[in-house]
Each structure stands twice: as structure tokens, then as C-alpha cells.
Amino acid sequence: MSWLLHRVDDRLIHGQVVVAWGQRLRPVRIWVADDASAADEWERELLATVAPGIEVHVVPVAEAAAAYAGEAAAPGGAFLLVRDLGTALAVVEAGAAIPSFTLGGLHYAPGRVKINEYIYLGPEDRRAARALIARGVRLEVQDVPATRPQALPTLDPATAAP
């Protein structure tokens, strides 16, 4: 076993992750790579308590990237969660050899355009998506296991690598 899921979701650990993906893939560890959450003790504790029976590590991007290869060799499966595409790119640029990310929830904010019901992207998101794809990272859109994954560039041609 090793990495089971790399997910981009602005809600980080929540119902879809724990209930839908967690019941299906049974991770033993969840890594949240997020500088802001890692710096906030209350947020770290909140995220640790909402995934019962799963070991939760809320760490800065650099620490997640440093732990990435080791986790791949550890017993049991793991999830990696980031809140946006910029963070996904930062983890990859920091040295984590991540083959793909699943875009599970990037909700509306001013300046973002609708890609589907649960993915909205702004210029920064699209720039990060193109950079990830240019590095050979696959980007798929899928909220829960029961829905069909779709390649991001198919849904949003503006994210296709130049």
C-alpha cells in the first residue's frame, strides 16, 4: 500500500473525504499539506478529530514534500489533501513525485469561472494547473468515488499545457 488519493479541496478533511473516499479506500493516514492550518493549533486539532481512527498529519508544504517518499514506502494507505492548485504545485515543486491530483472541491469565489458544479477556477488556479500538467501531473475532476473522473483539460481547455 502507499498513496491512495491526492486531492485538491478547499474544505480539506470533510464528509466527502472521510465518508465517501475513506470508506472506499480505507486510508490509515491523512496528510494535509497546508501552511495556514499547520500554523494554527486549534485548526490542527479540529482536522485531527474529524477523521476517527485515521492518523492525521497537518503539516507545512515543505514538510509534506519531505515526507512524501517515506510515506509511499510505509505500511497502509494514505491520502494527501491540499486546499488549492497553487498548493498542489508548491508540493510538487518542493520535490514530491506526485503522479496525479483529483480535484474534488474548489468553490465559487469572485473572479473564478465555473467548470462544473463543484469546481471554479480563477487565473491563478489555471496557471497552477498548466504548470502541474507541464510537469507531467495528471489532473482529474471527481468529487466522490461513485462519479466518473474527467480530465481537467477536457472540461476546461484553458488548463491544457501550452
Next chain:
Amino acid sequence: MSRVPALLIMHADLAAALLRAAEKLYGPVDDVDVLSNEGLSRADLEQAIEARVAAWPAGGLVLTDMWGGSCYQSGASVARGHGEVVVVTGLNLPTLLDYLHNRDQTAVSELADRLLRKGQDSIRVQRGLPA
């Protein structure tokens, strides 16, 4: 004692549907607000909850459908800055009705404890018997 206000925050259309179901049994309901997490980031969800909670002069209850979900997390984050706001999760119809019947004579914290007991007591099993 003043009435304890409540915000129902749940997935999809559950909050509005649960309130509508409660009204069938209780009658018209005032002072209960409903919110869906659909399409909202955690930050937007927290803002939406904050806006409602800020209008409560003496606290109130944030009632969510599932412990650990984004509704719960956002409610808990907002309650962190408001001492008299209490989050109760796993709400169902008997629990919502119990809130409605007791919100005018019970303090926020006691009402939360009461709903916890009511909720735990409300799920029961009745097995069939052979004919």
C-alpha cells in the same frame, strides 16, 4: 427566559426539508434559520454562519447533520469566537422537535445537553416477528 435561536446548517436541501417536516408536526416556526453548505468553500460557509450568529444577542444553537463534516467544522470554528454559541451535530426530526418544544424555557448550554440525550434516545430498533 428568552428564546434560544437556532441555525440549521446541513448538506444539500436537508436543513430546509427537516424544518418543513418539523412544521408539519409543530406548526409554523419562527427564529430558526436554514443554510446549505452546497457550493460554499469552508471560508464562505464560516462567513455565512458568522453573519447569522452575530445577530444573536445571547448566543444560540448551530444544529448540523453530521459530526466531522464541513457544516460541523465551520460551525465549530465560528463558535470558537462566541462563547454562548453551541454546536449540536447529528440532528434528526425528534431532536429538532425537542428543540422547538424547549427553546423558550431552557438556557443554551442546558438545551444542547438535552438535545444530545434526546438524539441518542431517538434511534431505536424494532425487529419483525415471524408470522
